[in-house]
Amino acid sequence: MKFWLQIKVVILLLCSFFALGQAEYIHNDEDFGVSDIHFDQIIQYSHLAKLLGEHNQTFLGQTKAAPCSTDPKLMLGYLLFTFLNTSANILNDVSAQCKQDIVTVNHGYLLQKQWALQMLDSIDLFPGSGLLTGNIVHYPGNLEECLDVSDIPGAVKTGHWMLTLVSTDIRYAYCPSGLGFARIGKCFPCSCSNQDIQKISDDYLASTLEVPHKTKVLNKNFKGEEPEGVTWGDVFMIIIASVIAVIVLGSTVIDVVENVLEIRIVRQRMLALTQGFSLYTNTSKLFATHAADTSNPNLMSCLNGIRAISISWVVIGHTLFEMCGTGLLIGNGYMIKNFGVYREDNGPLDKLFMTPFWNGMFSVDTFFLMGALLIAFHTLREMDKIKDKPVQHWIMFWFVFYLHRYIRLSAIYAIVIGFHATFLKALATGPNAHLLLNQADQCERGWWYNLLYINNFVSNIHEDARAYNCMGWTWYLANDMQFFIITPFILYMLWKSPYIGVVLCNLLLVAATAIPFALTWTDDEQFFHGKQDNFYIKPWDRFQPYLIGLLLGFVLHHMRNKKTVNFSIIFNVFMWLVSAVCASSVVYGLHEYNIIKEPEITMPPYEPPVADRAFYNGLSKLSWSFAICWVIFTCVKGRGGVVNSFLSxxxxxxxxxxxxxxxxxxxxxxxxxxSQYPTSQIYTNTLYMYTAIGNLAVCIGLAMVLYLCFEVPLAHAEKILFGLMGIGRMPSASKRNVSVKK
Known part of the structure; x- marks a missing residue:
């Protein structure tokens, strides 16, 4: 086995030197390393480098960014960086143990030791196929092969570092080599610290390649790593999870004995308290489906289909962005060999059918609309019931209104945040473990912003907002809660004086349209949908769908006694066509502005005209909301036809x-x-769809666990709490299957 490994490495070395040109390896007693790699001399013998430089500039679209043409030279040269590139003066600046182990590794390499050769073999030393289609940035090496060296007797303990490059020169700011886009895996002794590796790598970049780039360590993996000390947060989450587990499992046993084995062991009152925690009962309720009752005009079964399709759209869209977006230092753990294919005309991402996947931001607006609709519909009905009650009753009504909402959303939210801040680190074992480690660190620092629902304003509070951006995608929940806080004032006006309430909603709608329009018109950096930190996640960009949802809930409340609406078939078909045009135009209308294919169009001077961007950001959510409103309205009122049957x-x-x-x-x-994927892949739409469907399936499976073990039990605990406080009814048990003998 050792012989064949040596032969493999020798063949690879010979092939690489034959392909690239000449390189001079100098070994001496002082260096124990490789120095004076004349990469410039190698490049000048290769017509491929020039071709790569010209082609690189083409598929990047950086017509004015000539420095990007040096990316192939830089990245191919960086592949040759190993533990062999460590001269004596470099090692003088690293820790003593790291220096000693590197010297040992170099001795092992000179003596052709299997473990030293295996360390070298675990690093991507040579460019793979597909250089002309973008295979110049992702070379993760072989993590398992690197770490397995630690198990070989006589070998040094090894670690695998995932590195990236960041430019220190503004001219390289938008080149892949300087964006933090690269993923380069290197195998070194694990005694070296991140600072040691960064120092060695930076010296190599400066002295050998002479480029204005610095190394950033993304993460380090090694065997036998001692876990960090248990924190109070870890202890707290273990206690919480254990208590809930005991309650859920105990309640499940009681429920099964009572209702399956038909043995009475507890009183009816105790069964009522425990049954809501039972996995048996809650699983039955989860999979219990109800056919749409068209005789009930207040049943909104169509919302189930809209909600399910929208959440699937969210998962599938995020999968694409993390697979194909640059992601910089925080994302894009999915490593692609042929990322140049993204820029091809009529390429896989230039297909019309792919547009909804990269322009799927409206899925979240659908949730804003549905949430507001349900709040308005149910709250207005409750307000009708207490219209003659004294002021004290109204005060208690609104107190419960807010308290119930906060507990309902925050209970499971806090559990998930807690898992992120504690247990998530245990899952960070892959080559791109930093994707999970970053989330754990961010939640450990910024969890309280989330539970106060102000996490969409972290960028306004901290200069380094990324460090506190716990579960950054939950900006939606922050906006939703901020809208919810002001909702009672709008609903009260709609209930007390419908005319004034409708006027107020329309005035707010005009303001919610004018603000994103004006912000886009006056800021050249606002692209379609706006910048993430100061536009996309802010409430003034998301209020339109919520307001329209409130108005729709108001309309359905006043029409609650009408089973259907009377308008002609021609009018119905016409409005369905109008709504289809409104929805499809805002999604497919941006097909020619594909930000994955041409990321530079998001920045001046390549961006579209300001009028296009301003009108789109001001009106697109109105158009989408109108389309969704029409679907819901006609389905609820019996005019949805086959669409209602499908969604219900x-x-x-x-x-x-x-x-x-x-x-x-x-x-x-x-x-x-x-984070777990060990190698780079060739992108195809088929690969993307399989990945997206797989992610969705895993999400559904994990969501079932959270739903049955935490969300439903915590909601049941809220019912018990409100019952004990006297502001709600105590839960009741489902009918016993056991007959009680006298």
Whole structure:
């Protein structure tokens, strides 16, 4: 085995030197390393380097950024960086143990030791195929082969570092080599610290390649790593999870004995308290589906289909962005060999059918609209019931209104945040473990912003907002809670004086349209949908769908006694066509502005005209909301036809119930999968769809666990709490299957 490994390495070395040109290896007693790699001399013998430089500039679209043409030279040269590139003066600046182990490794290499050769073999030393299609940035090496060296007797303990490059020169700011986009795996002794590796790598870049780039260590993996000390947060989460587990399992046993084995062991009152925690009962309820009752005008079964499709759209869209977006230092753990194919005309991402996947931001607006609709519809009905009650009753009504909402959203939200801040680190074992480690660190620092629902303003509070951006995708929940806080004032006006309430909503709608329009018109950096930190996640960009949802809930409340609406078939068909045009135009209308294919169009001077961007950002959510409103209205009022039958299909109901838990964990699932993937891949739309479907399936499975073990039990605990406080009814048990003997 050792012989064949040596032969393999020798053949690879000979092939690489034959292909690239000449390189001079100098070994002496002082260096124990490789020095004076004349990469410039190698390049000048290769017509491929020039071709790569010209082609690189073409598929990057950086017509004015000539420095990007040096990316192939830089990245191919950086592949030759190993533990052999360590001269004596470099080692003088690293820790003593790291220096000693590197010297040992170099001796082992000179003596052709298997473990030293295996360390070298675990590093991508040579460019692979597909250089002309972008295979110049992702070379993760072989993590397992590197770490397995530690198990060989006589070998040094090894570690695998995932490195990236960041430019220190503004001219390289938008080149892949300087964006932090690269993923380069290197195998070194694990006694070296991140600072040691960064020092050695930076010296190599400066002295050998002479480029204005610095190394950034993304993460380090090694065997036998001692876990960090248990924190109070870890202890707290273990206690919480253990208590809930005991309650859920105990309640499940009681429920099964009572209702399956038909043995009476507890009183009816105790069964009522415990049954809501039972896995048996809650699983039955999760998969219980109900056919659409068209005789009930207040049943909104169509929302199940809309909710299920929208959450699936969210997961599939985020999968694409993390697979194909640059992601810089925080994302794109999914390593692609042919990322140049993204820029091809009529390439895989230039297909019309792919547009909804990269322009799927409206899925979140659908949730804003549905949430507001349900709040308005149910709250207005409750307000009718207490219209003659004294002021004290109204005060208690609004107190419960806010308290219930906070507990309902925050209980499972806090559990998931806690898992991120504590247990998530245990899953960070892959080559791109930093994707999960970053999330754990961010939640450990910024969890309280999330529970106060102000995490969409972290960038306004901290200069380094990324360090506190716990579960960054939950900006939606922050906006939703901020809208919810002011909702009672709007609903009261709609209930007390419908005319004034409708006028108020329309005035707010005008303001919510004018603000994103004006912000885009006055800021050249605002692209379609706006910048993430100061536009996309802010409430003034998201208020339109919520307001329209409130108005729709108001309309359906006043029409609650009408089973259907009377308008002609021609008018119905016409409005369905109008709504289809409104929805498809805002999604497919940006097809020619594909930000994955041409990321430079998001920045001046390549961006589209300001009028296009301003009108789109001001009106697109109105157009989308109108389309969704029409679908819901006609389905609820019996004019939805086959669309209502499809959206009200019982198949969607379990998925709709899981949608909140899916949303909470979906990005973490994407990050986890990307962090574990050991090699770079060739992108195809087929690969993307399989990956997206796989991510969705994992999300559904994990969401079921969260739903049954935490969300539903915590909601049941809230009912018990409100019952004990006297502001709600105590839960009741389902009918016993056991007959009681006298």
């Amino acid at each position: 299909w019982g198949f969607w109901e379990p998925l709709a119930k899981l949608s909140y838990c899916i949303y909470l964990i979906q990005y973490t699932v994407v990050y986890w999968f990307n």
